[in-house]
Amino acid sequence: MKSEENRMNRIASILGIKYPFIQGAMSWLTDAKFVAAVSNAGSLGILGPNAGAHTVTTSADETAERMRDQIKQTQALTDKPFAVTLIVAGGETSIFTKKILDVVIEEHVPAVLLNSLGGVSSATYGVDPATMKTLKAHGIKTIVRSLQPSIEDAQAVEAQGADIYVATGFDEGGTMPGGEIGSFAIMPMIADAIAIPVALAGGIADARTVNAAFALGAEGVYVGSRLIPTTENPAAENVKQLIVDSTAEDLTLFRTLPDYYRSLPTKLVDQLAENDRTLPAVEAKKANAKLMGGTSGMRIGMLDGDLEHGYVSVGTGISMVHSIQSVQAVVDELMADYRG
Ligand SMILES: Cc1cc2nc3c(=O)[nH]c(=O)nc-3n(C[C@H](O)[C@H](O)[C@H](O)COP(=O)(O)O)c2cc1C
CATH class of the missing domain: 3.20.20.70 (Aldolase class I)
Structure with a gap:
């Protein structure tokens, strides 16, 4: 025992x-x-x-x-x-x-x-x-x-x-x-x-x-x-509600540095997805990393709640x-x- x-x-x-x-x-x-x-x-x-x-x-x-x-x-x-x-x-x-x-x-x-x-x-x-x-x-x-x-x-x-x-x-x-x-x-x-x-x-x-x-x-x-x-999380209220209202089907996967990110829809994500579709992988990664501004795009999107200029990075578990x-x-x- x-x-x-x-x-x-x-x-x-x-x-x-x-x-x-x-x-x-x-x-x-x-x-x-x-x-x-x-x-x-x-x-x-x-x-x-x-x-x-x-x-x-x-x-x-x-x-x-x-x-x-x-x-x-x-x-x-x-x-x-x-x-x-x-x-x-x-x-x-x-x-x-x-x-x-x-x-x-x-x-x-x-x-x-x-x-x-x-x-x-x-x-x-x-x-x-x-x-x-x-x-x-x-x-x-x-x-x-x-x-x-x-x-x-x-x-x-x-x-x-x-x-x-x-x-x-x-x-x-x-x-x-x-x-x-x-x-x-x-x-x-x-x-x-x-x-x-x-x-x-x-x-x-x-x-x-x-x-x-x-x-x-x-x-x-x-x-x-x-x-x-x-x-208790410091994320913007509109972002919390967006996560509640979304499922994994709403996420867009795109290349960036070092490899990938995924995000709920924002205006910036339209551009990131477009780069991913149209540019060769290496170019898409570089262009997207620049557009995302490192994790600044996360701050703008998720902390400030700006769904035009930022992104909302979450995992596929949000359906639950x-x-x-x-x-x-x-x-x-x-x-x-x-x-x-
Ligand atoms: C918005 C967001 C920001 C994150 N930032 C970091 C980070 O700065 N450093 C880190 O090690 N992991 C970071 N992660 C990854 C988490 O630590 C964790 O590995 C991940 O959230 C687990 O998967 P889940 O989102 O499906 O629960 C981040 C995740 C999210 C959703």
Whole structure:
């Protein structure tokens, strides 16, 4: 018979949370109020890039101080664990990441989400070793979500001592993996390749999809789009309602850098889709990345609610969203069948 400890879900136990439910890091679409609500609901909230911000800054110091402010506000709203995103993609860790890492350590944040490139090429497997070493030395829990999950990347991440790996399927919202492997296929492939616990990202939006993730070998779920139409999320109200009123059939997939995005209809998306139809792939990617302005188009579309000049990036799980609810109601609904 298994001991009580063996029966405990590893992700919940590593992170010190009630449910093995991790909120996806989302650029512009997180802030202290939202993240604290997720953590107070028994899950792990994550402050994403540009958390709590409405304007772009190119200063690394300002970026780090903005994050410190959000961390302090989150700590004032919850005594539960939460995490901060560190972007470690692209070789040497940037000065932005280094400064945020200092703040994470100074403010005693218990966990981080490390964003890396993953299986794009053998040169990009794993995460920046220096950052991982520093995090481990400070006892900070590490969740690694690679832009493109792969067997080799997952094994490299495990060998580096990461605590949790997130397998992301093509069903997700945000920057999509160029590997084009759906959530149903990526999950067992990664779970069979490594021994550390794996959470599934991409299309998790109701209790059925949570149960399916566990049946496929996941020990946790990683949820983005489903948490946008919630009362606590900073997204614009018209965007929350648009998500509620839409299904996966309303999404347009188009090429951009590094590979793909999908969006609900906006005027900008008409242009992006037109480029995708008419230009060679490489040209379409470049032209669309320029039109999208990095994640600025996400801020304009999703935070400001400007459906002319921005885009609304969500995953195919939106068909299962039928109303704007509190974060607590969403977490309780998704985890209804979870029994520890
Ligand atoms: C609007 C939006 C913005 C996102 N921004 C980021 C980001 O900045 N960094 C990141 O690692 N993932 C980002 N993601 C991906 C999520 O963290 C997560 O992997 C994804 O939402 C999971 O799929 P789902 O949307 O089907 O739940 C974003 C997703 C969305 C919907």
